[in-house]
Amino acid sequence: SQQGEEDPQALSIQEGENATMNCSYKTSINNLQWYRQNSGRGLVHLILIRSNEREKHSGRLRVTLDTSKKSSSLLITASRAADTASYFCATNLNAGNMLTFGGGTRLMVKP
Amino acid sequence: NAGVMQNPRHLVRRRGQEARLRCSPVKGHSHVYWYRQLPEEGLKFMVYLQKENIIDESGMPKERFSAEFPKEGPSILRIQQVVRGDSAAYFCASSEGAGNQPQHFGDGTRLSIL
Numbered sequence: 401s402q403q404g405e406e407d408p409q410a411l412s413i414q415e416g417e418n419a420t421m422n423c424s425y426k427t428s429i430n431n432l433q434w435y436r437q438n439s440g441r442g443l444v445h446l447i448l449i450r451s452n453e454r455e456k457h458s459g460r461l462r463v464t465l466d467t468s469k470k471s472s473s474l475l476i477t478a479s480r481a482a483d484t485a486s487y488f489c490a491t492n493l494n495a496g497n498m499l500t501f502g503g504g505t506r507l508m509v510k511p
Numbered sequence: 512n513a514g515v516m517q518n519p520r521h522l523v524r525r526r527g528q529e530a531r532l533r534c535s536p537v538k539g540h541s542h543v544y545w546y547r548q549l550p551e552e553g554l555k556f557m558v559y560l561q562k563e564n565i566i567d568e569s570g571m572p573k574e575r576f577s578a579e580f581p582k583e584g585p586s587i588l589r590i591q592q593v594v595r596g597d598s599a600a601y602f603c604a605s606s607e608g609a610g611n612q613p614q615h616f617g618d619g620t621r622l623s624i625l
Binding site: 431500 | 515517544552553554556559566567569570602604606609610611615616617618619
């Protein structure tokens with residue numbers, strides 16, 4: 401099974417609302433990263449949070465990390481139609497440099 | 512600065528042919544990763560390379576698949592004797608260093624096997 405599992409798998413909201421996506425993982429991590437993928441495109445890095453950090457902000461994005469629960473959340477505030485995309489969490493394990501991705505949350509923001 | 516460049520964007524092959532996917536990392540990045548993505552799924556790690564060395568190929572099938580990152584030129588992912596199940600999007604990423612570094616992704620090569 402995958403290291404990262406996102407929840408929900410799909411989310412539909414109105415413009416201006418907040419969107420919260422969750423990610424759970426199984427093993428110890430070095431860091432956790434969130435990426436966005438627009439249809440037919442590559443992944444765009446959003447935020448990297450290290451295992452010793454609890455919260456990070458970047459513009460309208462807020463990421464939390466709870467290593468005791470092996471979970472992370474991504475909050476997008478005041479969503480826009482342009483935020484419509486798939487969002488993936490990825491874990492970087494202590495042993496290596498590769499990323500292990502979850503299945504993603506498909507976010508649709510309606511204008 | 513150019514990001515990660517992958518070509519071709521789309522590649523169609525018949526069963527039994529060879530597929531070569533190319534990736535030029537961000538200028539100055541010496542760490543390259545290849546991932547595979549099936550429709551509606553997340554990316555699956557295949558191989559991690561530094562210049563001229565394969566560091567981790569644990570996600571790459573032992574048969575038919577190979578990867579290289581020569582001293583000069585792009586990284587190449589090569590799939591020999593392709594089968595229908597190889598149809599997927601293949602993404603390349605690069606990073607400046609190891610550890611706590613974000614990875615920068617290309618737009619992928621969509622491989623279709625007839």
